[in-house]
Amino acid sequence: MNPISLSPNFARILLLSTALIVSISTAIAGGRSGERNLMDDYLQSKTSVNSSASSAFSQQSTLINNNALVFNRGATSVDNDDFDKKFSLAKTLTNIRNTSNATTNSSNAQLLNSLLKTLNVDSKTNGFVKMDLQKRAQEASLSGLVDNMSPTAIFNRFDLSSSSGQHCGEYRVIYHKNNGGRFFLIFEAQYPNPELKKGKAGCFAVADFWKEIGSMSKTDALVQLEKFFYQGLEHKGVQLPAAINFAHYTHGTGQVRSNAFINSPWQLREFKTDINTKGEAVFVADSVKSNPLAELFAKEGSLDSDSLKDLRVDFIRDFSGYVDNLLAPEKRATNPSSSDIINGFGLENDNQYNEFQSDSSASDNTANAKNTNLKTIINNKLAALNLSGYNAKMIMNRAEAMSCGGCHQNSNGAEIAPNVKWPPSKFFVHVDERGNLSPALTKQFLPARAALLADYWQKTVDKTVEKWRFAEVDFSSAYNDFGGLHNALNYPNIYAFAALKADGSITAWGDSKYGGSGAPDGNGYTKIYSNEYAFAALKADGSITAWGDSRYGGSGAPYGNDYTKIYSTEFAFAALKADGSITAWGASDWGGTGAPSDNGYTKIYSTGFAFAALKADGSITAWGSDWGGSGAPDGNGYTKIYSNNAAFAIVKADGSITAWGSSEYGGSGAPSDNGYTKIYSNRFAFAALKADGSITAWGDSKYGGTGAPSDNGYTKIYSTAFAFAALKADGSITAWGDSKYGGTGAPSDNGYTKIYSTLGGFAAVKADGSITAWGDSGTGGTGAPDGNGYTKIYSTWEGFAAVKADGSITAWGGLGSAPDGNGYTKIYSNGMNFVAVKADGSLTEWGWDYGGTTPTSNATSD
Known part of the structure; x- marks a missing residue:
């Protein structure tokens, strides 16, 4: 076909107004x-619009001012200058x-x-x-x-x-x-x-x-x-x-x-x-x-x-x-x-x-x-x-x-x-x-x-949204997902739970002194954060409500909005705004006061006692107890901060490490060479991994600061409070640290894919779902189930709970038996309790009884 040249004055089929939004349906x-x-x-799919499903959106009298569909200048309450x-x-x-x-x-x-x-x-x-x-x-x-x-x-x-x-x-x-x-x-x-x-x-x-x-x-x-x-x-x-x-x-x-x-x-x-x-x-x-x-x-x-x-x-x-x-x-x-x-x-x-x-x-x-x-x-x-x-x-x-x-x-x-x-x-x-x-x-x-x-x-919503959204960091995720409890963005609550429903309302239960009661009314909350004694909830507008022990962050949350994320030490919170400014509250000796007054910070890290905030240029400001709250390095170029209970360690782009905080916990003694890619921690020590899989440890020698393996090929390191366990690509494991709490007794075979931990015990799972445990018997180091087919393990301070593909659960350690039956999809934990969730949102809790009533329904208010 030959090209054609057509006059711009010829009639044309044209587009519906301009995309100034109209278009018919699709x-x-x-x-x-x-x-x-x-x-x-x-x-x-429809024969008529279900009024109960769409009434919030379909009232014509409200459509012009309904932000869910259109935000237009000149509408009621729109600040045109702010819009501009x-x-x-x-x-x-x-x-x-x-x-x-x-x-x-x-x-x-x-x-x-x-x-x-x-x-x-x-x-x-x-x-x-x-x-x-x-x-x-x-x-x-x-x-x-x-x-x-x-x-x-x-x-x-x-x-x-x-x-x-x-x-x-x-x-x-x-x-x-x-x-x-x-x-x-x-x-x-x-x-x-x-x-x-x-x-x-x-x-x-x-x-x-x-x-x-x-x-x-x-x-x-x-x-x-x-x-x-x-x-x-x-x-x-x-x-x-x-x-x-x-x-x-x-x-x-x-x-x-x-x-x-x-x-x-x-x-x-x-x-x-x-x-x-x-x-x-x-x-x-x-x-x-x-x-x-x-x-x-x-x-x-x-x-x-x-x-x-x-x-x-x-x-x-x-x-x-x-x-x-x-x-x-x-x-x-x-x-x-x-x-x-x-x-x-x-x-x-x-x-x-x-x-x-x-x-x-x-x-x-x-x-x-x-x-x-x-x-x-x-x-x-x-x-x-x-x-x-x-x-x-x-x-x-x-x-x-x-x-x-x-x-x-x-x-x-x-x-x-x-x-x-x-x-x-x-x-x-x-x-x-x-x-x-x-x-x-x-x-x-x-x-x-x-x-x-x-x-x-x-x-x-029923197919996609979790019926319950618990605090961003529960005990199990803190211990198993961050390379050590202290590397998590929050410290998990010890004796209480708080969870969001689909409508953004909050239900809390457990020990009232720790936030098991006193959760805010209303809805619209999007996330819940915790420290060991309190909770802080964030709304979509960036406003914060806190509850729990008033001495440790349960009161004193900042007014205003535009906060984007909340971090914690054991007894204090620090909230980050979109502009990178920080507000802290809670126990002053644990970082509740002394936050920097400038802005531009991108992330906050914490030990049990102090915070350290990182800017985009890699410079650091720390505050809180002397165990990490002072002594942060000058200069910039730092990319990530790691922590244990009382010390920080940072890695630069070249893989060199600088540490500060309590010298007994690894605030000094960091390796002087470079090439390190990640740092792991337990309560008292650090272990740094290089690209070749070799490991260097420092900190308290009794708890893993020495004794790291001398070979290489390790891909990841796990920890209890007192010991480390390193996993190789072939699934073999080497452990060191306090022998009572998992530093010895690791299995000698291979094929393990992940290791989980409590305060003093390890549990490793193989590809076939079989489990081997070692460490302190009172915290799950013995008693792991026979058989295979387990897909994930959860933990508290004292025990483990393993779930199979059919949703059945087996528990061992110090918290008693898991519920019978199957159909459980996820397990959450605080320091002393498990809560298992089914697909329909029903909850079953076991562990220590610290008061409060576990909710039986996830129904939201109208």
Whole structure:
């Protein structure tokens, strides 16, 4: 087929307004993406919206101000100045440049100019077809836009999430020119699935984030939205990446669109991020989706080129499938509602038919097309479905509704089904410079998206969300997951439990002096942290509530919000803000006072008695007891801090180690060479591992500070409070330290895959699920079960509990017998108790009785 050159004045099918968010159900802003998505799934499965599932989202009177769907300037309680600051165009462009991996630096102005320059090009080729473009000289010559555009609105397009779970929809920021003519930019980031292995259920954390945003004040919502779009954040244990990222707008993902009326006519274009031959991040023009040439809808003319004739033949051949897409609502249900019709169809044409601009000219009304072949195809489809009262013009109006012009042409009451009219827009846009939303959005598109979000959340929560979310670090995870208890970010509570329900409310039980009572009322909490005597809970807005022993952090939590994470020593807490500032509270001798007053810190570490905070440049500030609270090294370049009960040890990029704190615990005596990759600890000593698997230990000689093996090939080190055990790649084990507490007695065979520990005992598991234990008999060093098939081991101070694939549990050590039966999915522990959880959220506890009642239900309050 030969290239064709087509006049920019010829009629075209155009995109639905601009991606200023409207699109019907599954469109990429006005045109469907061609992949099945969650709106398809939702409309396929529903016969009517379940009011109990969607009432929180579907009240039309609240939609305009519902942060879960749209955050628009000018809405009630929106601080426009704060919106301008948090979502400036400069900030968005900077994020795109900084995530581009471009080899040549460029400025925000250069990046934006790369987009504007494409508006002054007179042609571009789609595959083998050259298509003429209108040169938009006035818009191409715009200058100063980086500082002369303001954010208009933010839209949640979770409904565009891939049905297969490949991505979690689009998240859009719209900007408008402040003066001198109407010009919009729409940044439509396609969001990656943060838990891709779970399929579409992996998008739950994204949906849940927006659901919670919907219940916040405008001020609090804006804070969280800024994190979601620019920094990324952790939501209920799932890391959500920043939405604004070069990769989220490039080929095969999202897009950026312009919508302009400085030149005439009003025109939409589409762009992708790319790297040019100079190594700079740029925008390049791309075809406008669901925007085929209007000539393809016209009758063949005597002046048509052979290329256009051939392209029209191909389009007619494929049009039958496109009509099926346009008739999707009627194919899904016998009598679809008007809402299901308006939100449930698309064109989804192949990209080879699309061009690179979309105009809003009156002559572009493809519903008046004269190609009788297309009308015949439509009429045959209508007859096959036995659709009484339908005609070809209605279906052509649907095709037109996929276009910029059609969205507005059809605002004049165009019928798309008997007694169903296309909803009105707001003069070429669906959100204007003041943030006003069109009737099409408020009456049709937003309610449908709201219902889908509620439906997805309700159907997915029971399959995805843990019925209980216990404190971030329980005793078992502290001992077994961090290379030593003291390397965990929190010290586990000794005698109490606290757990979050799905609605963010908290239930606590156990010894009341340790936080077993006094948990806060209300919901909206996202994480619980602990020290040995108290708990501290964090809300989505970054506010903190603490309870437990008032001397040790159970009171005195900071006011305000924007805290992102909480760390602890044995008796104090330290909370980190988004700006890297720190607030501490609790026992002053354990780090509850003395936190640094500056900011820029990225992480906090702790011994039992002191904190040490690390900055991005690798410099360190410590406070608390002299056992680690003083003596931190000067300089920078440090990458990670490790700790035991009374000393710190840090590794530099070259693998050299510096230690400080109590000399008896390893605050001195660190190795002088380099090449170390990780440090492990028990209560009294350190053991550092090199890349070749060799080990150097220092600290209290009675408890593992000496006696490390002299060979190499070790891959990981585990510890009780008083001994170490190192594992090789072949699964063989070498132990050293206090012989009573696991320093001797390790098994002599190999094939072990992981080692678990209590205060004084080890238990190693093989690939076949068989277990060998050694160490103190009172803390699980003897009594391990016979047989195999165990998949994981949990621990307290005094005992172990091993679970099989069928959810049955065997316990040994000092805490008595495990519950009978099976079906348990996870076990949590404090210092002296286990709690086993079943899939239905029921709990069974055993161990020491320190008061309080274990909850029997995980039901949330209405």
